[in-house]
Amino acid sequence: AQSVTQLGSHVSVSEGALVLLRCNYSSSVPPYLFWYVQYPNQGLQLLLKYTSAATLVKGINGFEAEFKKSETSFHLTKPSAHMSDAAEYFCAVSGGNNFNKFYFGSGTKLNVKP
Amino acid sequence: NAGVTQTPKFQVLKTGQSMTLQCAQDMNHNSMYWYRQDPGMGLRLIYYSASEGTTDKGEVPNGYNVSRLNKREFSLRLESAAPSQTSVYFCASIGGGAFLDTEAFFGQGTRLTVV
Numbered sequence: 001a002q003s004v005t006q007l008g009s010h011v012s013v014s015e016g017a018l019v020l021l022r023c024n025y026s027s028s029v030p031p032y033l034f035w036y037v038q039y040p041n042q043g044l045q046l047l048l049k050y051t052s053a054a055t056l057v058k059g060i061n062g063f064e065a066e067f068k069k070s071e072t073s074f075h076l077t078k079p080s081a082h083m084s085d086a087a088e089y090f091c092a093v094s095g096g097n098n099f100n101k102f103y104f105g106s107g108t109k110l111n112v113k114p
Numbered sequence: 115n116a117g118v119t120q121t122p123k124f125q126v127l128k129t130g131q132s133m134t135l136q137c138a139q140d141m142n143h144n145s146m147y148w149y150r151q152d153p154g155m156g157l158r159l160i161y162y163s164a165s166e167g168t169t170d171k172g173e174v175p176n177g178y179n180v181s182r183l184n185k186r187e188f189s190l191r192l193e194s195a196a197p198s199q200t201s202v203y204f205c206a207s208i209g210g211g212a213f214l215d216t217e218a219f220f221g222q223g224t225r226l227t228v229v
Contacts, residue, residue: 006156032216042222043221044157044218094216105156106156107154
């Protein structure tokens with residue numbers, strides 16, 4: 001079984017500051033891990049994914065995430081926040097097989113202050 | 115390439131009414147999913163279909179039924195709507211296409227209000 005925990009339902013940063021959104025997972029099989037972004041009144045868009053290749057994954061819009069098996073974590077970072085980054089971010093896990101369930105965390109709303 | 119298409123985008127129902135949410139994907143994916151999104155609870159899996167002809171319950175299946183009509187289409191039915199089913203519903207599909215997609219592709223969502 002897989003599950004995801006996102007720490008912090010709301011995160012607020014200043015424009016230009018580091019963004020760090022936390023995600024921890026549990027999985028009985030080698031996981032595939034994902035970060036999605038949702039802008040208001042829109043669907044979910046893939047930011048990046050880890051599929052057992054490089055542990056440091058780079059995504060769109062300057063985001064990246066590092067898979068740390070020892071910590072069962074997949075935290076999302078961006079060196080410098082932009083106003084346009086304000087959105088809700090979801091971490092997700094699957095077993096990697098396209099027949100497996102795909103589980104989401106509860107989401108983190110990122111607020112960027114000018 | 116339309117991806118995942120959901121209809122309708124908005125719907126208001128009275129308690130006890132029934133309706134079907136439609137979802138279609140054109141990526142030749144095997145797996146399709148229905149989620150509901152509620153504030154502070156993220157996306158919760160209602161039902162999924164790992165392949166054409168199969169369906170399974172997710173985390174919150176009560177009050178819903180699904181049909182995998184063919185490889186492209188996966189519908190969600192509310193037989194007797196309740197106010198607790200007021201939510202945003204997302205359909206998603208994964209994998210099996212030419213590029214062996216591993217991530218979920220989402221529709222734009224259906225905003226359902228039950229009064």
